[in-house]
Amino acid sequence: MDARDTDKxxxxxxxxxxxxxxxxxxxxxxDVMKGExxxxxxxxxxxxxTTIRMLCGILAPTAGTGTVAGFDIRDQTEQIKSHIGYMSQKFSLYEDLTVEENIDFYSGIYRIPPDKKRERKEWVIEMAGLHEHRRLRTGILSGGWKQRLALGCAILHEPPIVFLxxxxSGVDPLSRRQFWDLIYELSxxxxxxxxxxxxxxxxxxxDRLGLIYxxxxxxxxxxxxxKTELMREDVLSVLCEHPQDAMPEIEQVAGVKEVALFGRGLHAVVEDGASAAVGVRSRLVERGYQAVQVEQIAPSLEDVFVSLIEARDRLEQPQREVRR
Ligand SMILES: Nc1ncnc2c1ncn2[C@@H]1O[C@H](COP(=O)(O)OP(=O)(O)OP(=O)(O)O)[C@@H](O)[C@H]1O
Ligand SMILES: [Mg+2]
Structure with missing residues (x-):
């Protein structure tokens, strides 16, 4: 084992x-580094x-190798299960049990020693902010609270790695943000x-992202x-009157690949930001558009992901046509 492998x-x-x-x-x-x-x-x-299930030792890979918490994902799945927390996409809480009873139930599943049960339960209730809900039936909690409880249950055994x-999904922005506060606390x-x-x-x-397609x-x-290294194209923000009508005009400018409405204005994906900005501005002014503002902006993650996925589709298109 490489010395640095212990950091993974x-x-x-x-x-x-x-x-x-x-x-x-x-x-x-x-690789995912410890603490990331x-x-x-x-x-x-x-x-x-499917990837998560293989990493959690629930689903066997058909090829390849891997370790999680230093254990082999093929033949040390039991050790992996005791060193990770897993909140599945369709996590299961018992709706007719109270919050505390769900925690007790999962304490049993994770074989928390009897002398630690109480302390771990209080820790989870504290961390997830579930004090006022502890005696409520889980079924009546809002989605956000259920997710906090599910996370709490998944980390009762103090795993060094959690898979979420x-x-x-499906909870309001405030609950999502509160959930991320918990993620940061764990981190x-x-x-x-x-x-x-x-x-x-x-x-x-x-800290780091992987995009799978x-x-x-x-x-x-x-x-x-x-955002800075992977997108080959540049992005322009275009503001003008009647942006919808301006779209086909902008599409005609050399170097413009794609134009989309974005809030009150437009985003154009272009080959070269500087030259396309000049081209777009002069075309719109020429056509009599008022209050034209064009500037190059940093692409958002969404711009980057859409662009990478579309590039991948273009790459695969000819092969698919051949097959037909
Ligand atoms: N047990 C299975 N048998 C056959 N196909 C499966 C099985 N599990 C997953 N798949 C297929 O494998 C692909 C990947 O599924 P997976 O659930 O990993 O996607 P995902 O990225 O988690 O998607 P989502 O965002 O919808 O959760 C899908 O086409 C799915 O239908
Ligand atoms: Mg999924």
């Missing part, structure tokens, strides 16, 4: 999972949950957090690096 919470190489002839996860390789918040992003069906599969205690999400604001909160890892890096 997760290390996978060429991880693959097939279901029959369908490849759900296709030779994925990455690692965000795993990708559209529906990309392979996020879309933990905040501050040195816990490694592996989290999937569809929300771009949450992606920005992560059709089973393949197509980008890996910090949010900052992905």
């Amino acid at each position: 919470a997760v290390a996978v190489r060429d991880l693959e999972r097939r279901f029959g002839s369908f490849v759900a996860v296709n030779h994925v390789s990455f 918040i690692f965000g795993f992003l990708g559209p529906n069906g990309a392979g996020k949950s 599969d879309e933990p905040t 501050g205690r040195g816990v490694t957090v592996f989290v999937t999400t569809h929300y771009m604001d949450e992606a920005e909160y992560c 059709r089973g393949e890892l197509i980008a890996l890096g910090t949010p900052g690096a992905l």
Whole structure:
């Protein structure tokens, strides 16, 4: 083992999972360092949950190797299970049990020693802010509280790594933010957090991100690096009167690849920001548009991901046509 391997919470190489002839996860390789918040992003069906299930020792890979908390994902799955917390995409709490009874139930599942049960329960209730809810039936809690309770139950045994599969889907923005406060608190205690999400604001909160698309890892890096290094195109913000009418005009300018409405204005994806900005401005002024403002802006993570996914689609298009 390389000395630096001890700094890794997760290390996978060429991880693959097939279901029959369908490849759900296709030779994925990455590391997650201890204490990191690692965000795993990708559209529906990309392979996020399948990857997590392999890392948690629930689903066997069909090829590739990996370790989680230093244990082999193929033949040390029991050790992995006792060293991780897992909040599945469809996490299960018992709706007809109270908050405390759910915690007690999971204490049993995780075999928390009897002398530690009480202390761990109080810790979870404190961390998740569930004091006022402790005797309530879980079924009547709002989605945000259920998710905090589910996270609490997943970390009762003090695992050094937690896997959270879309933990905040379907809850309001305030609850999502409060949930992220908990994630940060865990991270501050040195816990490694592996989290999937569809929300771009949450992606920005992560230390590092992996983008998976059709089973393949197509980008890996910090949010900052992905925004500055991975997008080959530039993005222009265009403000003018009647932006909807201006769209086809802008599309005609040399070097413009794509134009979309964005708030009150437009975003244009262009080959070269400086020259396209001049071209767009002069075309709009020429056509009589008033109050034209064009400036190059830093792409958002969403711009980057859409651009990477579309580039991947273009790459695969000819092959698909050949097959037909
Ligand atoms: N047990 C299974 N048998 C057959 N196909 C499966 C199985 N589990 C997952 N798949 C397929 O593998 C692909 C990846 O699924 P996965 O659940 O990992 O996606 P995901 O990225 O988590 O998507 P979502 O964002 O919708 O949760 C999908 O096409 C899915 O239908
Ligand atoms: Mg999923």
